[in-house]
Amino acid sequence: MGGRYGDVPLRCRAVAAAIVAGKGEAARILALRRAGEVAGGAWGLVTGSIEPGETAIAAIAREIAEETGIEATELFASGLTETFYFGPDNVLELMPIFVILVPAPVAVRLDHGSDQFRWCDRAEAADLFSFAGQRRALADIWHDFVDRAPAPFRRLL
Template identity: 45%
Template sequence: MRSASSSWAPTTSCRSRSARGRSRPGSRPCSAAGGRTDRRATMRPMLAGLALAARPRRVATVTEIRVCFVDTFALRRATGGGGLEVLVLRRADGGRCPGSWEIVHGTIESGETPVAASLRELREETGYVPERLYNLSRTEAFYQHQSDVLALIPVFAAFVPSSAEPRLSQEHDRAEWLPAAEAAKRVSWPRERRALEDVLSMVGGGDAGLLEDVLRVS
């Protein structure tokens, strides 16, 4: 039997419940002081997760891939029944890469197809209208670090009249017709050197052979 001095005293939570009367059937018994579960504490991690999920996410920047330029090899048969000759152009002062050698190259304008751009650039940079234009079924690529664009460059080959000399624009100050092997050494851009291998392989005989019906544009 407990003494009066050691009699058990109900906790605050139990006293409050006792004051309200007997517990309802099925209700939870009260816990000891300090042991009551704090529902708000258990909800905090879940609420924090929901807040994190609702936070706007930063979209990662993706490098754009765009068809920007065209490369066009101007070709002719060497006089006296020789092999294929390639026109190379030297960049003039005042523009990009002055003194470098290249083939016909230019930007595709808005609303223009690569074929139309190839014909226009050939006419603007050399004055030539091709007798035959070929799609080499080859695309080069160049990464433009300043604009973060991966530029794709379709490649064409244009057979021009053997007797006509090129009429240069302000972009170039010199032009030379060279045998393919010498042209490969002269051009400054490695991509043009690589593409020249396809030129010789596909149209080096003067046409595209068995692929003529697919590769010939005009």
């Protein structure tokens, strides 16, 4: 997917998801630490690429299963995107952020893309997340999915 904003192309080739467990004071969000050459050591949400012919919804459900072993049974649109400039290609990357709700922290099975995980409260996640867009999204995700029930129109699965 792509477009233009002035002289800088827009591109959407990846997705992200916040996996939120529980409600209220007991709520936790899953943070993953990336492994490998690209952003190795950075903490953040589940992220991954959209494969050719794949929708963003299918991509994030697949990525969650691959990266964590968690099945996306309650998938929501957050209404948020992480936006960043990718210099080598001179493009603005747009990454939609989805939300997965699970009743409580569940077992996580990491793939090769991450080497650590933590179930964090909001303050821990804000301190831990390496990417500014994900830190900013955290407040809205907490407001719309932890502090209250998500609006029905947001539900995708």
